[in-house]
Amino acid sequence: MLKRAVVLAGVLLLVTAGSSADKQFIVGGTLASVSEAPWAVVVTNTQSSRPTGLWCGGVLLAPDKVLTAAHCMTKPVSTYGAIQGRANLSDNSTGRVSGISKIWIHPGYNTKNNRNDFAILTLAKPFAGVPLIALETNPNADRRGVTLTVYGWGDTADTGPDDTLQKAAVPDLGDDACLANKEYVANGYAAASNVCAGNGSTDACQGDSGGPLVLNGRLLATVSWGKGCADADFPGVYAEIAPVAETLAQQVR
The missing domain is CATH 2.40.10.10 (Trypsin-like serine proteases)
Structure with missing residues (x-):
């Protein structure tokens, strides 16, 4: 699993040893203005x-x-x-x-x-x-089927200018999608503390760690970790706000 901070001099920041090299961008995003976020x-x-x-x-x-x-x-x-x-x-x-x-x-x-x-x-x-943005306090806000928005300045893999604020709509897949992944469970995914979101076309990645995942104008979670980026088999994992x-x-x- 790869933590989504910036890669340091080509060294991957890994949650566990042995993970493969992962891509480094908000995938499928569009330009965002600082006035909207x-x-x-x-x-x-x-x-x-x-x-x-x-x-x-x-x-x-x-x-x-x-x-x-x-x-x-x-x-x-x-x-x-x-x-x-x-x-x-x-x-x-x-x-x-x-x-x-x-x-x-x-x-x-x-x-x-x-x-x-x-x-x-x-x-x-x-x-x-x-x-300022309000913290989400309702744990039921994390629910399958809602559309979330993630913001970040990470690389774009030619989908937009680098180091420029991007946003991407990502589907909330519900906890079961990540709990069904043995690698994710082994790396600590928990329904009580994480949000499982993303698909094969939109996702956050390196450089976006700690950035906002927003639902209805409230901070639902922050970017935390995942394997690959915009990989349908490996959703993005976010640190859920409501429990803390x-x-x-x-x-x-």
Whole structure:
């Protein structure tokens, strides 16, 4: 299983050893504007292999708090940064930039089963005045058949410009679709803490970790892991918000 952070100097960030090399893009996406997703944030790192510093995605929960994936937090706090309001990461004339002063990782995060894949970054310079997204608190919101939207800045495999905000509609497949996959169960997929979404034409991938999966204007989940990208046999796995909504809310009050 491949965690969906940026690949570092060609080294795959694997959940388990022995997984095959996976593709690196939001598949089947279209351009998105920062006005439709102002709460979507880029998490950067000075050690990124990308010229733009792209490392992971994130979501603004408070003027000074960004939610991202715990598995993205592998470097010193001083190497991280955040960008808001910049659709094209190569355009330094737009958007707001901040350093990171503190990193909180969910105490239940476990690299063996990949659950509670959440981290909250405290911005050194708050993004004041930016609209925020509400956390989904209803566990029944994750249900088969609804259409979700995932946002990210990852590679596009020639379906669009690189390092540019994209969105993709992905179907919620329901937990049974991932629980039927022995590899996914072995890597920790759980109905109580994950969302199973995507198909053979749309999906998230590397560079999108921690980014938002949205349903009806609320944050249903964040990008976490998966095998391949846009592979009908291996859906995307997302970290579900509802089971941890109160814990996350306590960190942004």
